[in-house]
Amino acid sequence: MAAESALYTILTEKINQEALVLPTLPEVAFKVRQAADDPDVNLHYMSDIIAQDPALSLGLIKVANSVLLGRTVKVESVSQAVTRIGLRQIKGIATAMALEQVFVSKNDVVASYMKKSWEKTVDIASVSISLMGAYLEKNKHTALNLDTLTLGSLIHNIGVLPILTEAEQYPDTFANPTFLQQAITKLSGKIGGEVTRAWGFSDELTELAESWGDLTILPTEIHYLDFIRAGAIYHNIFKNKATQEALLNSYVKKGILPDIDFMDTEGFKARCSDVRSMFI
Template sequence: MGTENALYTILVEKIKQKSLVLPTLPEVALKVREAADDPQINLGQMSDIISHDPALSMGMLKVANSAILGRGVKVETVNQAVTRIGLRQIKSIATAMALEQVFVSENEIVSLYLKKSWAKTIDVASVAITLMTFYQKEHKHSPLTLDTLTLAALIHSIGVLPILTEAECHPDVFANPTFLQQAIIKLSSKVGAEVTRAWDLSEEFTEIVQNWSDLTVLPAEVSYLDFIRAGAIYNGIFKNEATQEVLIKSYVNKGVLPDIDFMNSDEFKDLLHDVKSMFN
């Protein structure tokens, strides 16, 4: 227990001192974000940047051909994909698609935890994206955007990474996954907020990462938090049944869900399958 308490104390102190080692965005994501902020950038130049990264290129093609963009005529080149997605959305989508590169470690045990964390992140994000897609069909003038939700959902648990990196220095902690999970639950949102600031994301993302698991924060209007939390409910992250019931009812009242049983419907599950395939 001494090692576990020591890790917790170290994490808290490093957070206070802002000395915790934070993950960095993949270089290609940084280049895309910088280019997207350039008012002179055009679709061809953006396509060239993305084409230099095979994994990101493939991700863009999957997004462009996905059900959430209406499928239509299949696109086969990065230039066509960027044209379909659009420069306004490309910044968030490219960052989201590059994130898997962050969830890696040369340590075998840490790598296993990171893979599990990424898989859970994909599960939650896929539900959130699916629900947002249905929501937008009925609320065409909503200020919420799919590209912002996609990135928000894929970084909602980004705080896990620095915690696991720090825990790597304390091998005994991995022998007690219960403690490690408790450390993640207590600290990951706060750490995640620091990551969003280090990545120079907008304050909107910081607030989402910081608050998604804090159920005392309940926005009156429909928000990105609602979709991410619905994903957490669907994947058993919020385990209290009374809490699940209250949240689901509120999402029906707000229009996030058409009805209480919507996430059990074939319509929902079919689109969810298509959305998840973007990340495989």
């Protein structure tokens, strides 16, 4: 379609000219990340930063009380939540919890699409996080860690935002789900890399945003990509059944899945629901 082609052309040109408007990291997430990089930061100061944002405060209390941390004694304050999560993990988890703030728009069509994009991201992240949690219970000495996967799974599709922002500027022409989806499919990975680099994220996280949908990239060793793609399979993002089966079989061989039907068990589904409740 002409409109789809026009949107694709505009986005491609802006990427090439480094003129694409990228979303800004929520201010509270920026402050948390800046403080976490300070070797002299303490739990009290970090708690004060987080307490300035009610939504983030509530989110971190949810995380601290979640199945992820496996604690039975509930925390009720930000300082208790920060203490339980720890300064090493708080940087990634606080960033992840704040990300919903960037999925907003004044255009009804674009706002609806952003809301659906965030919910889809959380759906995939919930599976990814739950699967890694189960994996870590049996593989305690792996180099992979849950806080990196948590943030990685929530920014894996962050490249949709500049596309939707561009569509918002020309609502009569581009704010149509039919060709928004086409532009997202073609460009979101590359744009996601631009966003994560602009936010100062690690190369590891940038790789997840750029590569999760590129199935020509198949790590031989266990990788964060595997967990995100397992979430995408669970939610039928990869439509080809042969591709789904091949990936699932590879995850069984790697030891990520105990068996190919593991994600269909009631116990795993309940775990995903618990994780999802932290974000939605």
